[in-house]
Amino acid sequence: MKELKYLNKYFLKYKYRLLIGIVITILSNVLALQVPQFIRESLNIAEDYRNGIVTDLALVKTGLLNNILLIVGAALLSGFFTFLMRQMIIVTSRLIEFDLKNEIYAQYQRLSLNFYKKNRTGDLMNRISEDVTKVRMYFGPAIMYFMNMLVLFIVAIVKMYDIDPVLTKYTLLPLPILSVSIYVLSSIIHKRSTIVQQFLSKLTANAQEIFSGISIVKSYSIENKVIEDFTKLSDEAKDKNINFYKAQALFFPLMILLIGISNILVIYIGGLRYIEGTITLGVIAEFIMYVNMLTWPVAVVGWVTSIVQEAEASQKRINEFLKHKPEIVNTNTSTSEIIGAIEFKNVTFTYDDTNIVALKNVSFKIPQGETLAILGNTGSGKSTIINLVARLYDVDKGEILIDNKNIKDLNIDNLRQSIGFVPQEAFLFSDTIKNNIKFGDENASDEKIEKAAKDAYIHHNIIEFNQGYNTFIGERGVTLSGGQKQRISIARAIIKEPKILIFDDCLSAVDTETEEIILNNLYNISKNKTTIIVSHRISSIKNADKILVIDNGKIIQQGTHNELVDTKGYYKELYEQQLLEKEL
Numbered sequence: 001m002k003e004l005k006y007l008n009k010y011f012l013k014y015k016y017r018l019l020i021g022i023v024i025t026i027l028s029n030v031l032a033l034q035v036p037q038f039i040r041e042s043l044n045i046a047e048d049y050r051n052g053i054v055t056d057l058a059l060v061k062t063g064l065l066n067n068i069l070l071i072v073g074a075a076l077l078s079g080f081f082t083f084l085m086r087q088m089i090i091v092t093s094r095l096i097e098f099d100l101k102n103e104i105y106a107q108y109q110r111l112s113l114n115f116y117k118k119n120r121t122g123d124l125m126n127r128i129s130e131d132v133t134k135v136r137m138y139f140g141p142a143i144m145y146f147m148n149m150l151v152l153f154i155v156a157i158v159k160m161y162d163i164d165p166v167l168t169k170y171t172l173l174p175l176p177i178l179s180v181s182i183y184v185l186s187s188i189i190h191k192r193s194t195i196v197q198q199f200l201s202k203l204t205a206n207a208q209e210i211f212s213g214i215s216i217v218k219s220y221s222i223e224n225k226v227i228e229d230f231t232k233l234s235d236e237a238k239d240k241n242i243n244f245y246k247a248q249a250l251f252f253p254l255m256i257l258l259i260g261i262s263n264i265l266v267i268y269i270g271g272l273r274y275i276e277g278t279i280t281l282g283v284i285a286e287f288i289m290y291v292n293m294l295t296w297p298v299a300v301v302g303w304v305t306s307i308v309q310e311a312e313a314s315q316k317r318i319n320e321f322l323k324h325k326p327e328i329v330n331t332n333t334s335t336s337e338i339i340g341a342i343e344f345k346n347v348t349f350t351y352d353d354t355n356i357v358a359l360k361n362v363s364f365k366i367p368q369g370e371t372l373a374i375l376g377n378t379g380s381g382k383s384t385i386i387n388l389v390a391r392l393y394d395v396d397k398g399e400i401l402i403d404n405k406n407i408k409d410l411n412i413d414n415l416r417q418s419i420g421f422v423p424q425e426a427f428l429f430s431d432t433i434k435n436n437i438k439f440g441d442e443n444a445s446d447e448k449i450e451k452a453a454k455d456a457y458i459h460h461n462i463i464e465f466n467q468g469y470n471t472f473i474g475e476r477g478v479t480l481s482g483g484q485k486q487r488i489s490i491a492r493a494i495i496k497e498p499k500i501l502i503f504d505d506c507l508s509a510v511d512t513e514t515e516e517i518i519l520n521n522l523y524n525i526s527k528n529k530t531t532i533i534v535s536h537r538i539s540s541i542k543n544a545d546k547i548l549v550i551d552n553g554k555i556i557q558q559g560t561h562n563e564l565v566d567t568k569g570y571y572k573e574l575y576e577q578q579l580l581e582k583e584l
């Protein structure tokens with residue numbers, strides 16, 4: 001129960017609902033437990049009349065009618081309270097489930113990129129869906145049934161003992177056996193159901209991957225192999241499912257068997273005591289009813305124990321994430337106005353998951369409003385520089401200054417709000433084109449959106465779609481070309497009107513002519529903005545105020561285009577090679 005303590009704050013938050021729920025549970029059970037007593041009294045009236053103890057038929061009829069009305073009334077009221085009980089307790093458990101999901105989701109948003117590298121998406125999704133569902137069972141059904149069982153047990157046993165202690169002992173005898181057997185069976189069922197769930201996830205993941213890579217499957221003509229793999233997996237899943245249902249199929253027969261044994265004991269021992277004249281027939285009927293009323297709650301003890309164990313394991317997994325401290329911490333909550341001067345001072349950075357030293361002692365300066373270009377081979381560290389400017393990671397050694405202040409001392413939200421970032425791989429949400437651009441500025445007018453799209457040279461493509469800016473992108477919408485996606489992603493950054501613009505090799509999928517147009521537009525847009533452009537093409541960066549050439553995490557050359565083409569080295573070689581390619 002250690003892990004589940006974390007949830008106590010939710011019990012406190014909904015304490016009134018839960019308290020009312022518990023009071024209603026008590027009322028509902030106390031009422032339900034009146035019914036056997038009225039049945040005993042009815043049978044006693046009938047027996048007394050038959051034995052000649054009471055002779056007035058009219059009195060017997062009135063007695064019976066009164067009892068019937070009481071039985072119906074108690075049953076109706078108890079039913080109504082059961083409904084209210086579910087409304088209170090189960091609805092509260094749903095409210096807690098909602099809060100917990102939001103809490104986990106908010107924590108996910110706080111955690112740094114490294115966390116996402118170390119944890120698989122499937123796992124993150126599971127915490128929020130599967131694990132929270134299991135924890136909800138602890139809040140809802142577990143508490144409700146436990147309360148139910150407690151009240152029923154206390155009230156029923158007191159009543160039974162009061163009537164006949166000997167018969168009570170025999171009646172209760174098989175119940176602990178029932179509880180233990182149900183617990184053992186529930187644990188087996190849960191174990192098997194977890195395996196079934198795992199296989200289901202595997203099957204879904206497999207199908208999802210194949211559907212998204214269907215063009216590769218078809219072009220490599222590997223449909224048969226794909227079908228074979230899927231069949232193998234689903235065969236295994238079927239076996240696990242059969243195993244699970246075999247265990248589940250035992251649940252109710254086992255319960256019925258044990259109820260049957262209790263009933264037989266009541267009838268047998270009760271019968272003997274009736275013959276002895278110790279009890280009436282009505283008492284036997286009353287006890288049979290108690291046995292049947294107690295069986296389910298007793299079985300539930302076993303079931304609830306396994307629910308609580310599962311909830312504990314799930315909450316442990318959830319706590320691991322909730323207690324995870326974000327690596328990037330915002331130490332400044334006051335507003336930091338960003339102007340846009342950037343400086344790297346002897347920056348060294350290592351990715352801790354791979355131990356790759358991506359930057360080694362890198363120093364450079366970009367005055368506010370100037371453009372820096374970064375060029376280098378693949379894997380040389382270009383994107384790492386950009387990630388550090390947005391403080392997606394913290395440096396190991398050296399420091400990064402923004403407007404002469406250490407990046408760690410700035411309000412991280414203000415910093416990121418001041419950056420318009422166009423990543424290497426454009427990511428668009430399954431939404432309209434308009435909303436994807438507006439992501440950069442929620443309040444942008446249609447004119448502003450169009451202007452940004454024109455600057456990114458995508459407007460003419462958008463208006464060709466039937467729905468124009470309202471065209472839906474994504475799984476059920478149009479599929480855009482790589483270049484179109486890149487340009488929408490550029491429009492999204494432009495519309496933000498940030499102080500710092502970052503383009504990470506984001507024109508790689510457009511032809512040189514389009515590139516030229518976009519670069520001209522960007523030249524005007526980025527005039528008073530600090531800009532960083534990463535590219536492999538000299539044509540994209542030749543107008544920059546400064547160019548850094550990096551190799552293996554180190555700056556090997558720096559200067560303007562004119563300076564670098566006049567110097568022997570990587571830049572000159574690349575320039576000549578790209579000139580040659582253009583001529584060919």
Ligand SMILES: Nc1ncnc2c1ncn2[C@@H]1O[C@H](COP(=O)(O)OP(=O)(O)OP(=O)(O)O)[C@@H](O)[C@H]1O
Pocket residue numbers: 117351352353354356357358376377378379380381382383384385424
């Ligand atoms: N998230 C990461 N975790 C671990 N290692 C990484 C990560 N990102 C990059 N690296 C490693 O750091 C080095 C620099 O990578 P970086 O992405 O900065 O290169 P790049 O110059 O932008 O390459 P490209 O032109 O191919 O995009 C590479 O060796 C890469 O394998």
